[in-house]
Amino acid sequence: MSKTYLGEFEELVLTIVGILQDDAYGNAIVEEIKQRVDRDVNLSAVHVTLYRLEDKGYVKSQMGGATNERGGRRKRIFTITNAGLAVLRAMKESRMDLWKLIPQLNFGYGAS
């Protein structure tokens, strides 16, 4: 897994897929991102990212049920794979490790 690299946006989308569980499809992800991190993202960008993640094996997809508001088209539901979870976790941990190296609290050395 050492060679894997996820872009910032890829990581965001992958995380959201993880959060949404069984309801992760294009529009839901766009809305979730808007809601959670207040960021306007484009639907097509999300789709491309999802397919790329699928290529890398971090998510898998299947066609879900159709709803009326979609004009009868089925949703492509994405679910995070174990590999996806692992890479998210690995990224989070490596980031935490780095985070810990930053001196975060000032114990007043400079205050005297």
Added chain:
Amino acid sequence: MEHHNPGLRLLRRLCPDNLFEGIEGDLVEQYQKDTIKRGTAWAKWQLTLNAMRFIRPGIISRNKFNTNSNTTVMWKNYLKVGWRNILRNGFYSSINVAGLALGLGFSYLTFLYVVGEHNYDRFHSKTAQIVRVVESTVQVETGQQKNSSSVTAIPLGPLLQQDFPEIESFTRFGSWSTSIKIGDDVFKETVTVADETFFRIFDFNVLQGSDKLFVNPSEVVLSEESSHTFFGNEDPVGQDLLIEMGDTLKLFTVAAVVDNHDGESSQHFDVIIPFENFKRIVGEEVYSSQNYGLVETFLLLSDNSQRSFLQEKINDSFLTKSKEKNDPNALVAYLQPLREMRLDDARPAGISTVGNPTYVYVLTCVGALILFMACVNFVSLTSGHTFSRMKEVGVRKVMGAIRGQIRNQLMMEALLLCLVGAVVGLTSVYFIIPLFNLLINSTVHFSFETIPVLFIIALILIIVIVAGGIPSRLLVMLQPAQALKNKAGNNGRGNAMHVFVVIQFTLSLALIIGTFVMNRQMNYIYEKNLGFDKERLFQVSLNNPASKNEAARLVNLYQSQASNSSRLMAVAAQMNDYEEPWTRLSFMQEAGDPEELYFNMVDPNYLSAMGLEVVAGKWFDKNQKTEGSKQIVVNEALVKHFQWDDPLAHQIPGKNFESQHEIIGVVKDYHFSSLHNKIEPLILALDQDAISEGVTGLTTYRWPPMYNSLAVKISPGEIQPALKEIESIWREVKGDSPFEGAFVDQSLDAQYANEQRWKRIINYSSLFAYTIATLGLIGLVRLLLQRKMKEIGIRRVLGSDFGNLLLHFSKGFVTLVVVAVLLAWPAAWWAGEQWLQSFTYRVTLSPLPFVVGTLTVCLGIFFVVGILTWIAAQTRPVEVLKNE
């Protein structure tokens, strides 16, 4: 209604199907929300925009498969497997490579030749601006053109330049054959004369010596070849040589050696001297006369675009001049561009050499045909062979190979074979070129021309795509399980192979028939009764005697010496011999029509030496004085031409024939020119003066009119001592002049050298075509038999012997041969008829070549099928039957 959104519609076309539903759903959902939030119009706009945003590489170029497979590794694998396959199937590969190499090599060779012909005279930097003046006479009233000639009068060039400012400069180009003396050596050479502008108009680069040429009239410029003949390896520049001019020898100094671009230039010269020297050869009167066509006139135009304008201007002035003089005829000039000269057979030949456009065209077609056959061969063999590799394809499919991959692999193998074939073919061209040049007497040199190389690359690509594409398409349709069981079950490919066989046999059959027709016509020409006896007839050149009297003296001397010999039957003197076109006289008829008749000056012995036959009247009396004789003898063609009943009572109807010539006899027609032409009216006389008054023009390769050679008829018996005697008499008569002679039948051969050459080319190319077709047949029959090994095994078990098998498998080819014959015969008939029409005296197309050609092809097929069947029958039945 969202279906009609243009963005969505576009996306539906571009987007991979498996992704589209999910994407469309998301877009529609968004649209619904937008409608509620901001209204329909805005939502529609957003939908379009959003849909368009999906048109990006990440979506539309996303394929179902393949994006992930590592193609470079696969290519390496194809290369390796392909190479192994080629090596394993050595027989099939070598047949395939050989066929393609033959085809590519042959067509490249023809290409080089044709390109060479087309690039004739193009090495001059001013090629586009150079034209040659071709003149003809036109009757002003009727507009009828006559007597077209590429050789023009000597004063024409200067006159034209004086009158027309569009002409930047001109050069005249003439030649005569004479002797050159260097020390004690005498060389027989054709000496060329040209104006000093010659080297400025044309680009014949100076190799040695001064750049400023023809500064004084006693300079001579040599070609590399003649410099080598004259001086060996010595430095030729500054050396002296003596050129025999009329009755004197004139001293010339070598000023330079130039590259004469032999084989690339229509103007061929080896020894060239300034033009003013020509005055001593032709005499003052002819030199300034408008009536004698003796030299070619080249003009350098200041601008190429003015050619047709200038031509009109010149013709207008010619017309005005002849109207002023009340002449019913006017001259018409055609300014022939230099770059068209080589392959323009509509103009009569002059001094410059010409090619033959028909043959260039034929050769191009034959080259293309052979190349086409080779390609068809390759494609049919390659795709046929693929079917014997079904198991491999089946395994590959089971392992997950998709169609593209199988196609790539097949193409890779085809490419490998093609490359090997191309390398082999082009390499052999390099080595074969000297032989080719020797065979057809050409000067092709090997080079990698951009266009043909690009063409070959393109061709290889096409072959590869077709040869790899067709079978992969068929193979992909097969189920892996079927493929693994080696069940082809597709009849389409069998038909395709049959079509290939038919195409190849049609082409080679047509070529073979053509070859037979051509050979028959050539043999006919050789054996045709020429009207005179060409056997044991030897010509001795008088080597340009100084004057008419000197010529007559030499002839008399020779004849009296020869009369003592029993080996020489007759010795005759003649002006024109079989080396060059004969002299033509032109004059005005009483009615004002221009007329042109062939003329030869002979002596009374001519009749017996040539073996001619007198059909009316009598021949010249032996004891008659030749000088001043007014008697003439004509041929039957002339009588027919003027529609005379009693020729002896008539005169040639010339307007200004004041002196009374008298027709004393008529000889049977004989061929004094090539069999391409019909026998033209001819006048024979003892003295040119018999008809010279009133003649207005003359086209001749011999000047002045006098005896130029002897025709010696050798008595039956050994030839060699007779030849020695002919030479020794010449030595006694004129020891200081080289002896030069040739048998008439050999000179005639030289006239047909072109046809001979082409006969050889066609013979070889049909051999090539036949070889390629046979190679293809061998490959196809073998493939066929390989697939039928089981059948052969069963048949043998059931008691078939080789004969039964052969009969059985040959039957399949009978239909193919019949179709090929049906296609080839009419085509060959048409082409043969076209070619034969160029001969006035020709064979009729008989069925024989057709039958013989067809038999040859059938025998070939039978032979190939027989041998291969025999080989197949040698396998023990159990070997093939135990499979499965």
